[in-house]
Amino acid sequence: MNAEIISVGDELQRGEIANTNSAFLAKKLNSLGITVASQVTVGDDPIVIIDCVRNAQDRAEITFVCGGLGPTADDVTLSAVARGVGALVKTDDQTWHHLLRIFAQRQIPVQPENKRQAQYIGELIPNSRGLALGSWLKAKKHRVVILPGPPAEFQTMVEQEVLPRIIKEFSIQKTIQTRALHFLGRPESTLMSELKPIMDDYPNVAITSYVKPTNIELRLTIIANVQADIKAIFDQVTKAILKKEQQYYLGMGNDFNLANEVVGLLKQQGLTITGAESLTGGLFQSTVCSVPGASAIFNGGFVTYAAEAKINLLGIPASLIKQNGVVSSATAQAMADYSRKKLDADFGIGFTGVAGPDELEGQPAGTVWIGLARKGQPTISKQLRLAGYLGRQEIRLLSVQYGLQMLLQELKK
Secondary structure, eight states, X not given: OEEEEEXXXXXXXXXXXXXXXXXXXXXXXXXXXXXXXXXXXXXXXXXXXXXXXXXXXXXXXXXXXXXXXXSSTTOOHHHHHHHHHTOOOEEOHHHHHHXXXXXXXXXXXXXXXXXXXXXXXXXXXXXXXXXXXXXXXXXXXXXXXXXXXXXXHHHHHXXXXXXXXXXXXXTOSEEEEEEEEEEOSSOHHHHHHHXXXXXXXXXXXXXXXXXXXXXXXXXXXXXXXXXXXXXXXXXXXHHHHHHHHGGGEEEESTTOOHHHHHHHHHHXXXXXXXXXXXXXXXXXXXXXXXXXXXXXXXXXXXXXXXXHHHHHXXXXXXXXXXXXXXXXXHHHHHHHHHHHHHHTOSEEEEEEEOOSSSOBTTBOTTEEXXXXXXXXXXXXXXXXXXXXXXXXXXXXXXXXXXXXXXXXXXXXX
């Protein structure tokens, strides 16, 4: 069985960016016994795309066309492929209305070209990581698959949508399944290096990493015979990974959300939380309140950005701040402790630090202290030294995630 990959984009053709999508897809197809007979890179030229698609049908049973599905003038892939195979371009109303809601929320004017992202030919392929739809077209014995170019979207759609469909439609006696594990507090390179022996022990399980704004996702992927007990294999690999990395582990699942996990555990245990925030400016409290049912565990909190607010709103002694500084373990613990007592909550959490770009009290941007107070237990703190190349908002977001991780670890004791 043969396949052809057509990659579309002027920037690819000029060599301005590396074509990682073709290599990724070819490797996945080879694992299913599908030979990639040809790989072609073309610019955003509809005439050339039409010609390539028509020629590919004589050489391959599946043609993949990758890139050029955005809303700009040079995104011509879908209309060109439709002309090349004689298919009708359709609009998915549900996706289009979803896009309209996004534009309205962001107060962005809607342009006619935006509708391209809700269009497809044949059958639509959903995109859980972006806006542009993919397409799956049956043309007698031939298949044409059209996918967006951004690697994060492309790879997710290949693994979760395209490969399972190929296996089903061509009766390939293999199945592909994935499991997502989420970690925080370990550099990606260190994490993958430490997992190298496990990868060697389980060569049939691919372990790949994705750096997300709030964590590192490890995705376990296996292609095996349909009769294989894949869950048992995943459980073995997961157990081996957690034996090494348990202290950094957050949870499992494609839709895992740390705030949802923490709020759920607080509700299960009948516990409440409050907080006092300096550099995060209310982001922790906003994150907690984004979870449905958060009112059961959260009554309110404090944003104490300036030292005076910490003194006046929380009652922290001025001498404590003067002696230790705002960016300190003592101040973070006091913020957690005093906020907890003010609202009689089971937990109090305090965030103080330097979001940047300037230093504060001689501390560089990315220096963060998080305090955590629990009723009846000693108050603890954690220091973060986040990378200096991170921006202000990234430092704030990661600070919140580390605070949630501290809570998760407490709740699981």
